[in-house]
Amino acid sequence: MDKWLLAGSTIMVVLGGGLGMLALQRGQRSHWTVVCMLAAFVLQLAFLGLRGEARGACPLGDHGEKLAFLAWSLVLFYLLVGPTYRLSLLGLFTAPVVVIFQLLALAPGMMTNDPEHVAEVNAWGEAHSAFSVLSFGALALAVVAGMMFLALNRLLKEHHLSTGLFKVLPPVRTLSVSVVRLTLLGVIILSVGMVSGLLMEGGGLNAHLVAALIVWLGYFALLVTHYTRGMTPRRFSLGVIVLFVFSLIVFSLV
Amino acid sequence: MELICLGLNHHTAPVGVRERFAVSEPKLGEAAGELVKLVGLNGGVVISTCNRTEYYALAESGEDGARQLREYMNRHAGEDIGDDHVYAKAGGDVARHLCRVVSGLDSMVLGETEVFGQAKRAYQSALESGHTAGDLNRLFQKAFAVGKRVRTVTGIQEGQTSVGSVAVDLAEKIFGHLRESRVMVIGAGEMSRTTAQSLLSRGAHSIFVTNRSFERAENLAKELDGEAVRFDDWQRVLAEVDVVVSSTGAPHAVVTKADVEGARRKRKFRPLFLIDIAVPRDIEPEVGEIEEVYLYDIDTIEQIATEGKGRRSEQIAVCEKIIEEELVKSGLL
Numbered sequence: 001m002d003k004w005l006l007a008g009s010t011i012m013v014v015l016g017g018g019l020g021m022l023a024l025q026r027g028q029r030s031h032w033t034v035v036c037m038l039a040a041f042v043l044q045l046a047f048l049g050l051r052g053e054a055r056g057a058c059p060l061g062d063h064g065e066k067l068a069f070l071a072w073s074l075v076l077f078y079l080l081v082g083p084t085y086r087l088s089l090l091g092l093f094t095a096p097v098v099v100i101f102q103l104l105a106l107a108p109g110m111m112t113n114d115p116e117h118v119a120e121v122n123a124w125g126e127a128h129s130a131f132s133v134l135s136f137g138a139l140a141l142a143v144v145a146g147m148m149f150l151a152l153n154r155l156l157k158e159h160h161l162s163t164g165l166f167k168v169l170p171p172v173r174t175l176s177v178s179v180v181r182l183t184l185l186g187v188i189i190l191s192v193g194m195v196s197g198l199l200m201e202g203g204g205l206n207a208h209l210v211a212a213l214i215v216w217l218g219y220f221a222l223l224v225t226h227y228t229r230g231m232t233p234r235r236f237s238l239g240v241i242v243l244f245v246f247s248l249i250v251f252s253l254v
Numbered sequence: 255m256e257l258i259c260l261g262l263n264h265h266t267a268p269v270g271v272r273e274r275f276a277v278s279e280p281k282l283g284e285a286a287g288e289l290v291k292l293v294g295l296n297g298g299v300v301i302s303t304c305n306r307t308e309y310y311a312l313a314e315s316g317e318d319g320a321r322q323l324r325e326y327m328n329r330h331a332g333e334d335i336g337d338d339h340v341y342a343k344a345g346g347d348v349a350r351h352l353c354r355v356v357s358g359l360d361s362m363v364l365g366e367t368e369v370f371g372q373a374k375r376a377y378q379s380a381l382e383s384g385h386t387a388g389d390l391n392r393l394f395q396k397a398f399a400v401g402k403r404v405r406t407v408t409g410i411q412e413g414q415t416s417v418g419s420v421a422v423d424l425a426e427k428i429f430g431h432l433r434e435s436r437v438m439v440i441g442a443g444e445m446s447r448t449t450a451q452s453l454l455s456r457g458a459h460s461i462f463v464t465n466r467s468f469e470r471a472e473n474l475a476k477e478l479d480g481e482a483v484r485f486d487d488w489q490r491v492l493a494e495v496d497v498v499v500s501s502t503g504a505p506h507a508v509v510t511k512a513d514v515e516g517a518r519r520k521r522k523f524r525p526l527f528l529i530d531i532a533v534p535r536d537i538e539p540e541v542g543e544i545e546e547v548y549l550y551d552i553d554t555i556e557q558i559a560t561e562g563k564g565r566r567s568e569q570i571a572v573c574e575k576i577i578e579e580e581l582v583k584s585g586l587l
Binding site: 152156157159161162166170171172173174176229230231232233234235 | 424426427428429430519521522523524525542545546548550554558561
């Protein structure tokens with residue numbers, strides 16, 4: 001049942017992305033993209049709820065659950081940030097990322113069919129996992145906004161102004177501000193996750209935490225440079241993308 | 255009863271003739287009243303814009319009504335202006351013509367939107383002063399509905415067709431709303447003035463004007479409600495602005511890569527939109543290589559405007575088809 005819910009939410013995201021793409025070709029924005037993403041979010045919640053209940057803990061017990069949780073946090077931030085910054089097009093760029101994560105989660109061997117009920121819950125450990133994955137939702141969305149910025153920047157610099165993509169992308173300033181704010185939000189949540197990690201029983205400075213610290217320092221340096229010295233939006237966007245890819249590689253190794 | 259229309263526009267009459275028929279907006283109701291006083295006319299609406307003055311009336315006899323209107327126009331001009339400048343429409347052609355006018359198909363700038371509002375206010379004035387009747391009401395109401403549909407369904411108002419509007423559109427694509435955007439104008443010529451006015455009309459925060467002759471900079475700054483800057487001081491202002499419009503008559507580059515590089519730190523690498531509408535160019539092309547700079551010269555902007563015009567022209571046939579369908583459906587043709 002739980003996997004069907006995740007599959008259903010994947011279909012909704014595909015639908016939202018597809019409708020957005022069709023509207024994009026006509027040089028318009030699709031309001032249905034937001035509706036589909038909302039439906040996907042509800043299905044994701046139901047999936048995570050069932051898995052959490054089965055585990056008796058945060059549903060982050062296997063790779064599949066982690067990927068699903070990451071996809072959920074992406075959609076969560078999309079819904080939170082989208083209307084605020086009028087970035088409904090963000091859904092179009094978010095959709096493929098969410099679909100990839102969820103398809104990977106549904107792939108054979110990624111998710112246990114009968115999650116084991118944990119004997120004892122480590123509250124700090126749960127908080128560490130949840131906040132860390134949640135932060136990567138915000139940081140992934142910053143990557144998406146950064147890619148949108150880079151696409152628009154290129155079109156503007158090279159004077160390619162008649163494409164459908166150019167017409168529907170939000171303004172440069174809106175995108176660059178979004179990249180910064182999402183990164184800041186991600187770093188704040190990641191900080192909470194790291195503190196939780198240090199406080200959890202049996203925690204301490206292990207390889208995982210050192211990797212997290214390096215990633216956190218990278219983002220922190222990027223933000224400090226932006227707020228003090230200043231940085232071109234292109235470099236900030238590239239920095240956000242590079243750091244995210246770097247963190248994915250590092251965490252897959254430790 | 256027959257619908258008739260007599261008028262003159264930018265296609266048929268030069269401005270020297272058109273201006274003699276211009277009616278200010280507060281007097282449109284009164285002008286409609288003058289039509290109703292003519293023998294055999296039972297209702298009237300006068301549309302007057304900078305490109306046209308048109309008299310719409312409901313006549314007992316189309317031929318007599320047209321003659322009455324023609325004599326009225328001569329009286330208004332103080333002489334016989336001849337037939338070359340005036341066009342006359344009757345019956346279904348009146349409906350077709352009005353639909354074309356409110357859809358922007360008959361405008362100097364194809365697809366422009368202002369004429370729709372002007373025609374609506376002209377009709378409203380005539381309606382409020384009690385000078386419209388029966389079929390004339392039906393005609394205008396249908397024309398507004400058709401005009402709205404044409405603008406919604408087709409791409410007749412898509413894209414920009416002038417240097418100023420292209421510049422404003424690009425500025426909005428970079429900065430979103432322009433409320434927080436500061437503009438610097440280098441050179442106090444006509445092109446600078448119109449482009450700066452376009453940016454101001456869309457809400458630009460403030461304007462700085464610099465020119466080799468400080469007096470001319472002051473005059474333009476006063477006109478634009480901005481601030482004049484001495485020519486040897488514009489590099490300092492560069493750190494504060496978001497948009498630069500340059501249009502001087504200098505034979506060499508005025509804004510160099512070094513100038514912009516020098517301001518980058520102070521600007522904290524914020525995006526900078528440079529519009530170079532001078533020939534020869536005022537801004538070194540190498541400035542466009544700077545990451546956060548978006549540089550557009552006159553050729554690029556005019557190319558965008560030409561593409562916009564081309565796209566609108568392609569829509570004319572689609573618009574006319576909609577007009578015909580709608581008028582046939584409503585029985586006005």
